[in-house]
Amino acid sequence: MGNKIRLGIIYGGKSSEHEVSLRTALSIINAVDPEKYEITPVHVQLDGTWVKGKPAAGQITHVEMLRLAESAAGTGMAEGALQQAGGGKAAPVLALGREVDVIFPVIHGPNGEDGTLQGLLELADIPYVGAGVLASAVGMDKWMMKNVFAQAGLPQVNYVGVLRSRLQSDLQGIVDQIERELGYPCFVKPANMGSSVGISKAKTPEELVNALQLAARFDRRIIVEQYVKARELEIGVLGNEQVITSVVGEVIAAKEFYDYEAKYKGAGTELQIPAQIPAHVAEGIREMAVKAFQAIDGSGLSRVDFFWNEENDRLYINEINTMPGFTPYSMYPMLFQAAGIGYAELIDRLVQLAIERHADKQQNIIAAEELD
Known part of the structure; x- marks a missing residue:
């Protein structure tokens, strides 16, 4: 490497979280x-x-400058398309x-x-x-994630x-199974979406059918969860094989649950950092978060979310x-800010962890002949 670290930031993506990703990229660039x-x-x-832009330092001041196109009108940064959709x-x-x-990839979702x-x-x-x-695949697919956690x-x-x-062929059978095993209310989620996209809380059979049909628009795999009366607590994990955790924070949603509107458009949601919880609960969350991170073979960063029935x-x-939300006002950076690690330092640590992980992987041999 030269005097400067050449950091590529990949952002945007073909998902409902495109705009969130742009804001994240801008935050990192400015920090x-x-x-x-x-x-x-x-x-x-x-x-x-x-579309790849030219190297920039201190030149990107607002989100619109990050909407690079092949013509890059008004930005002067684009160098042309790296890959055309479907072009292979x-x-x-x-x-x-x-x-x-x-590379710092900040594309959220699929x-x-x-x-x-x-x-x-x-x-x-x-x-x-x-x-x-x-770890990325398991962490994204809620169904597989639950299997690993179990x-x-x-x-x-x-x-x-x-x-x-099955939803298309045995809708009533699914409703009967959910009523028998989970009851109402219950939460219906696409297995592979982030930021609470496509999630519904169902309190009646009619709402359950609508929720299942909505979730099925986003993914072929759907998770339905039993409702528990609980507080929503979150913690950050940072590291590769040796990890540290942040303080515990609490999400106090003004709506019935912490959905997309609440996460990214305010909607009265309050984030309490640190959470006002007993010490033994915070310690239990730390231990379980590290165990979950290790179970999926995590590296770099993760935010782990919990329910606590008081x-x-x-x-x-x-x-x-x-790949949790990563603007300075997202939960993950705020949790580490409260733990004494500021936003810019957090980025520095993540970049170094990426380099260390890559260097560790270079120790692997790729052929038996290399044993000689």
């Missing part, structure tokens, strides 16, 4: 030290086209390794934090921030998995998010 980093923006447009021209993307030292982008970066042999292919002995609320194909003092793990 890093321009004397330490050379930033190369890479915009994945909504149609799937990849991955070679220029793989060539990014010659231009950057490490094709961003589900292992697909991570797999591309593995093929390109570029260090990247965050979880690897396996194997690790982590307590969870009861749930039922539903395939969209009445019977029971903790349930809800989910792990391997």
Whole structure:
């Protein structure tokens, strides 16, 4: 590496969280030290086209400048498409390794934090921030995640998995099963969406049918969870094999649950950091968060979410998010800010963790002949 770390930021993506990703990219660009980093923006447009901008430092001041297009009108940064949607021209993307030292991918949702982008970066042999292919895929798919958590002995609320194909052929059978095993109210979620997109709370059979049909529009795999009266608590994990945790925070949603509107448009939601909870609950959350992170083979960063039933003092793990919201006002950075690690330092640590993880992987031999 030269005097500066050449940091590529991949953002946007073909998902409902495109705008969130742009805001995250802008926050990172504005936070890093321009004397330490050379930033190369890479915009994945909504149609799937990849556009790489020229290296920039302190020149990107608002989100609109990040909407790189092949023409890059008004920005002067774009160098042309790296990959056309559906074109299968991955070679220029793989060539990014010659231009950057490490990638910070901040694409949320499918094709961003589900292992697909991570797999591309593995093929390109570029260090990247965050979880690897396996952990990203497991962390994205709530159904698989729950299976892994169960194997690790982590307590969870009861749930039922539903395939969209079965929904189309046996709707009444599914409703009967959910009523029998979970009851009302219950939560219905697409297995592979982030930011609470497509999630509904169902209190009646009619609402359950509508919720299942909505979730099926986003994914072929659906999770239905039993409702528990509980407080929503979250904690951040930072590290590779050796990890630290943040303070515990609490989400106090003004609506019935912490949905997309509450997360990104305010809607009266309050984040309490640190959460006002007993010490033994905070310690239990820390231990379970680390166990969950290790169970999926996490690396870099994760936010782990929990339910705490105050009445019977029971903790349930809800989910792990391997690429949590990462603006300065998102829960994950705020949790570490309260723990004494500011936003810019957090970015520095994540970049170094990415480089260390990549260097560790280079120790692997790829052929038996190398044993000689």
